[in-house]
Amino acid sequence: MKIRQILPALTAMMMIVPLAACGGGAETTAEEGKSAEPEKGPNRGRMLRDGDFAVEMTIFEDGVPPMYRVYPSRDGKPVDPKMVKLTVTLKRLDGEINRFAFKPEGAYLAGDGVVVEPHSFDVEVVAVENGKRHVWKFANPEGRSKISAAAAKDGGIEIETVGPAVISDIREVEGVVQLATSARSEIRAQFPGKVMLVTKAVGDYVKKGQLLARIESSESLQVYPVYSPVSGVVAERNANVGNVAIDQPIYVITDPGQTTVVFNIFPRDLGTIRPGQKVDIETLDGQPIAASVLGGYLPEGNAAAGTALVRASVPNRDGRWRPGMALHGRVTVNAVTVPLAVRTEALQRFRDFTVVFANFGEDYEVRMLELGRKTPEWTEVLSGIKPGTRYAAKGAFLIRQDVEKSGASHDH
Structure with missing residues (x-):
């Protein structure tokens, strides 16, 4: 699959080139800068040839987890799978290595494990038949794009790390x-008496300790002051000069x-x-x-x-x-805290999967996810990506568009 920069101004592109096979274990590299569609066999798999001997590599996943099925042949005629010893080694972008041994099943050799998505890796196939060793190496990228750090920054791509998060509704x-109930204060006369002075009107701001009124006590006939015990705004004034203050609040002061x-x-x-x-x-x-x-x-x-x-x-x-x-x-x-989550805006569609794009320097590659609970901010991940993996949390749609433009394939 071609790997291209996503921004129009960046026209350089990288080609993933298959390596040719040579009998006896010798390996040669195909000419750089050229690529060709791999030859397909009768089972729609990739044909690998070494002289008159060949194997057809397929990944069978109709109603079952994806597993290798390999069909050996010589001069176009089937070879008994029992006569072939086969191993396949896959090296993934994150450094993970998967090795598969094979056993004969009918007309093909069956791999002993599931080929986990994405089917994006460098492949080494070793087949021994009739005492002769055949080796093939080729690249099988899928859902992958290469983006420079400068282009990623200009495109708004931001990287985060997969890990725990709080998921909530x-x-x-x-x-x-x-x-608030504590914001209202009622100011009353200490002793009943005639109101001699009021200093504030409704809407006035009052500082704690300011004079609000003077009252002439009905018993002692002495005039005493009334000060504000709080700061705030006068919400009510229930007395004027000449009124008699008894038990009704003179002022109601509120703290906005x-x-x-x-x-x-x-x-x-x-x-x-x-x-x-x-x-x-x-x-x-x-x-x-x-x-x-x-x-x-x-x-x-x-x-x-x-x-x-x-x-x-x-x-x-x-x-x-x-x-x-x-x-x-x-x-x-x-x-609830979940052990693994990604940003919800990072999720994209790729083929029939919901994915994020894992980041490895300037390389980005799909990770097919099984998801759990979801909120606008976070989505729980049940499987499909390793803890600690860096991924495109923002700007992932640009990567998806580049992958789609480059003709992302699911080559088996």
């Missing part, structure tokens, strides 16, 4: 900003920095959304605000909407989030 909830979001939880989610779970708070258009933790369910629900209510604190030092504003929440539920 997300529940979407909607909520409304409210003041102490806000919460009260989320509506529908009945279908009551079994999964619980106090203590993480919630990511966002604006309605998806802009992140803060990460918080759900508190306990409130005693009363939202009767009009038929929902339960749960509260989460939200930072609001600049007073941006006003009571009554609507916000969005993403609650993390059923979180």
Whole structure:
């Protein structure tokens, strides 16, 4: 298969060239820079010839795991498989080596193991027949591309390493900003009496210790000051000069920095959304605000909407989030750490498989995956790639496009 750079400006390409066979174990290299489609045999396999002796290499996978079947022949006529001793050695891009011994089964020699995907490797075939040793070596790349570091950077390809990750489900909830219960302070007269002075109006900002009012005690007739015990904004002023202050609050002061979001939880989610779970708070258009933790369910629900209510604190030092504003929440539920996961955006389609592209320097090669749980961020991997393998986490679609343009084959 041709291996080409993915970016149009990079026109250099690499050709994987098969090696010719020579009897008695001698090996010669085909002329570099030229390539040809391998000869196919009657069983649609690759023909390897050495003089009048030949073997047809096939990988049989109709309804079974892929395994080698090799058909020996001489001058185009079948040779009894019992008369041939055969071994196949595969060397993969990551350095893994697979060796297969063979035994006769009917008209062919059957390999003793599964040929794991991808079927991309350098192959060495050794056959001994009638006392003569035949050796073939050839490259069998599949789903592979070569990309320089500069081209990968320009194309937005980013590399990560396969390893453990936290997989969790997300529940979407909607909520409304409210003041925290601790954000409201009611300021009362210490002793009943006539209001002689008020200094603040609704909406004014008050610092802790500032003078709010002066009251003439009805018993002592002495005038005493009333100071603010907190900093905040005047939400209510319930007294004017000349009024008599008894037990009603003179002022209600609120701290706009102490806000919460009260989320509506529908009945279908009551079994999964619980106090203590993480919630990511966002604006309605998806802009992140803060990460918080759900508190306990409130005693009363939202009767009009038929929902339960749960509260989460939200930072609001600049007073941006006003009571009554609507916000969005993403609650993390059923979180579990899995031993192997890849970024979900790294997943691509290749033939009938879902794959990622493993990275080995400037080389990229498909890894066919068996997948488990999936979220927008992470996908669990059950098999198909080794822990610690580097892979294209971003920009993988560019690699796939290059592989498809180069005519990726499944050559058996």
